[in-house]
Amino acid sequence: MSAADFDSAQFYDGLVANRLIQPTGVDGAFGRGGVFEDVLERLNCLLDELAAQDRAEKMTFPPVMSRDVLEQVEYLESFPHLAGVVHSFEGDEAKARELTDRLKNKGKWGGLFEQTALALTPAACYPVYPSLAGTLPRGGRTISMTNWVFRNEPSKEPTRMQAFRVRELVRVGSQDEVVVWRDQWLQRGLRLMTSLRLPASTEVASDPFFGRGGRFLAANQRDLKLKFEILVPVISAKHPTACCSFNCHHDKFAQKFDIRTQDGAIANTACVGFGLERCVMALFQTHGFDPAKWPEEVRLMLWKRSAPLS
Numbered sequence: 203m204s205a206a207d208f209d210s211a212q213f214y215d216g217l218v219a220n221r222l223i224q225p226t227g228v229d230g231a232f233g234r235g236g237v238f239e240d241v242l243e244r245l246n247c248l249l250d251e252l253a254a255q256d257r258a259e260k261m262t263f264p265p266v267m268s269r270d271v272l273e274q275v276e277y278l279e280s281f282p283h284l285a286g287v288v289h290s291f292e293g294d295e296a297k298a299r300e301l302t303d304r305l306k307n308k309g310k311w312g313g314l315f316e317q318t319a320l321a322l323t324p325a326a327c328y329p330v331y332p333s334l335a336g337t338l339p340r341g342g343r344t345i346s347m348t349n350w351v352f353r354n355e356p357s358k359e360p361t362r363m364q365a366f367r368v369r370e371l372v373r374v375g376s377q378d379e380v381v382v383w384r385d386q387w388l389q390r391g392l393r394l395m396t397s398l399r400l401p402a403s404t405e406v407a408s409d410p411f412f413g414r415g416g417r418f419l420a421a422n423q424r425d426l427k428l429k430f431e432i433l434v435p436v437i438s439a440k441h442p443t444a445c446c447s448f449n450c451h452h453d454k455f456a457q458k459f460d461i462r463t464q465d466g467a468i469a470n471t472a473c474v475g476f477g478l479e480r481c482v483m484a485l486f487q488t489h490g491f492d493p494a495k496w497p498e499e500v501r502l503m504l505w506k507r508s509a510p511l512s
């Protein structure tokens with residue numbers, strides 16, 4: 203069976219029918235099957251190899267991060283509609299009884315929970331910046347991570363997930379160093395996607411900033427070419443899906459967390475992110491739901507170190 207040709211609902215149903223994903227009752231929060239995960243891990247291994255060329259340091263963060271840091275990077279001003287923060291019960295026995303009563307009566311109970319020190323991580327690179335505070339070694343640093351991220355955008359469209367993994371690399375150094383690195387990764391990313399026989403293209407892009415003020419921020423981001431994306435048709439030929447992004451932040455994060463280069467100047471940062479599930483869905487859309495039937499060169503790229511699937 204081949205992947206549905208650009209019909210979002212059919213593509214979703216095909217992913218489910220082939221046990222690549224499992225619905226959980228909440229849009230955008232489906233489970234992943236073994237074959238889906240195998241492709242995702244193999245793709246991430248290819249990114250490991252590319253990251254090793256940069257001698258990137260590996261880090262791993264949980265899917266939650268400090269709410270203070272989220273406030274410091276001003277995420278809530280720019281993307282309040284996408285954020286998720288953690289609330290937990292901190293009441294006494296009387297409050298616990300009230301909670302039980304409300305649950306029994308199917309009443310609203312969220313008000314009995316208090317905001318905690320945690321937020322769901324909305325961008326894979328945010329947790330790393332505070333740890334880079336201080337003076338960088340000569341040549342800066344490069345960090346590599348695979349983190350779960352959350353976006354409050356429930357949708358039946360399979361590429362618009364509420365929780366997904368991003369393979370992200372962060373470069374911190376002088377402005378020249380980070381811009382050259384970001385542009386190099388845009389080319390690397392495009393070569394990788396093309397070698398997987400995906401019909402990829404690149405575009406100047408902007409983030410989904412909230413509201414009227416956000417439109418100005420997005421226009422500014424485009425004018426300064428701060429963000430590029432690699433797009434592949436997954437649910438529409440006309441509106442291809444952004445699978446990877448390549449971003450320069452100037453000194454925004456370095457300023458907030460006091461990250462400095464050897465000469466004492468505030469550093470610059472850049473990040474590149476591969477939306478792993480979106481890349482995997484692009485493979486299923488382009489080559490069909492059964493990896494055993496994918497083009498030989500794609501299978502060699504992904505599974506060259508083990509026996510082919512039977």
Ligand code: ZN
Pocket residue numbers: 325326327328370449473474475
């Ligand atoms: Zn990032």
